Amino acid sequence: MSTVIAFIVIFGALVFFHELGHLIFAKRAGILCREFAIGFGPKIFSHKKNETIYTIRLLPIGGFVRMAWEDPEMVEIKPGHRIGLILDQVGQITKIILNNKEKFPNARVIEVESADIEHELKIVGYVDGEDDHLQTFSIAREAVLVEDGIETQIAPFDRQFASKTLGQRTMAIFAGPFFNFVLAFIVFVIIAFLQGVPSSEPILGKITDDGTAIKAGLKEGDIVHSIDGTEITSWTDVVEMIRKNPNKELEFSIERNGKTQDISVTPESTEVDGEKIGLIGVYSPVEKSPLKAISYGFKETYFWTKEIFLMLGKLVTGEFSIDALSGPVGIYKSTDTVAKSGIYYLMKWAGILSINLGIMNLLPIPALDGGRLMFFAVEALRGKPIDRQKEGMVHFIGFALLMLLMLVVTWNDIQRFFL
Known part of the structure; x- marks a missing residue:
């Protein structure tokens, strides 16, 4: 179960950051983002904030940001269609009812002569029960289409993906993969901040409880000056001397609390990839900065x-x-x-x-x-x-x-x- 949880958390975080990159840069460009989804298939959770629906879907194999224009945009309102209009106080259309108009008794029903919900944002038609002459209604930029009880916000052309400059569209798409690199960078920084960064200094790090180092008396923080008379200037030198001398007693010249002393340590022999190497049970030093x-x-x-x-x-x-x-x-x-x-x-x-x-x-x-x-x-x-x-x-x-x-x-x- 712990592996399942770890897999879901990791995969979910990867997809979330990827799609977050798309969402942020699309919104910065003024693109209408209809949905921010983690997963595919049927929705198991949804929440609408402002103009975007945030969803979690059943199949955790990816995600997407649905931007205006990427899918077939709106149903075409053709001449002769009978639709209902709900207007605000200044007479602008806020809702366009495509069917089931009887559920909206306050809607004004018109027969459409012409309609443009992308560029001119207006509908021209004949209103039922009024004088037989054409009337023109302007559409609010945040108006919604209502079909089968489902509301979908219209997308004026300047809110659509295709209307944006090549640079804006490129950044909206590139931002997804870029955010994956940002996430990796953040994760590595957190690891280094919590665990410390490996240091090249010839200083002993954490000592294991079952190695020969602790048995010989070595302690974390000891500065190694030489091993068997060979001068030591880096942690790499310490590792090489230990690995090359399995089962051989080595004389460590170390500095502890400002005092120099010699300690004898015999590396244990361990086979790695068919080669015998020495280990004493000590980790590399780390710095927290x-x-x-x-x-x-x-x-x-x-x-x-x-x-x-x-x-x-x-x-x-x-x-x-x-x-x-x-x-x-x-x-x-x-x-x-x-x-x-x-x-x-x-x-x-x-x-x-x-x-x-x-x-x-x-x-x-x-x-x-x-x-x-x-x-x-x-x-x-x-x-x-x-x-x-x-x-x-x-x-x-x-x-x-x-x-x-x-x-x-x-x-x-x-x-x-x-x-």
Whole structure:
């Protein structure tokens, strides 16, 4: 159960931050965001704040921000349609009733002559029971369409995704993966702030209860000047001397409380990858500093970004096969293994997964953020956008292929771990 909770929390946080990036920059650009969703499928929770519905859906395999224009916008109000209008005190339309008008006795029913709910924001028509002449009604920018009892806010053209500049649209899409890198950085900084940053100084860190170091009398904070007469200038020198001398007594010259003393320690022999190495049961020293924690966050984010790109390169060159990929099942299994090592390892795993999600979404694959950014790049070169229907078809095909890949990877994971 603890693994299930850890998996849900980690995956939920990754998706939440990714979609939060989209939401923040879309709203900054003035785009109407209809829904902020974690998961897919049926809604299990929803809450509307201002003009956005925040939902949690049944299948925890992703999320989305539904922006105005991305889906088919509004039903077209054609000439001859009979609709109901609810007006405010100044005579502007606040609700457009498309059906079930009898449920709104205060609505003014009109036969539409023309309607424009995106640009001119007006409806022209004949009002039932009044003089047989055309009347024009202006539409409030926050007006809603009501169909089958469900209200949907209209989206004037300047609130739609397509109306924004190329730079604004690019940032709204790029912000999702970017926020995954931000999340990873924050996680690494928190780890460093709580646990400390590894130091290169030749100072002993935490001493284990069952190693030869504590038996010999070494203590946390001892400064190592030399081992067996060899001068020690860094923690790396300490580690190398211990690893190279399993079962050999070593003379440590250390400084404690300003006084120098010699202590004999014999590293225990341990086999790692077929090689015998020495261990004495001591951890590297750590420093707790806000500045060093921030520096550590940048270094870890850069390191794992580079490592994941190198792995992708090997996948492209054929050094890794598709069988090496993992889907949700594989990630769940790895989370189970990491969780047994402690909270800090689990946090680091979350940071690595966040970077991985950010990079995967930036790949120029249709249906992913990188695919959309690729179309924006083409638009910048052409000076005009790709036809919306053609772009939509490419993304649909890309999504179908991604789902097929997901099925293959998931089946491989199930075979690898459970069959």
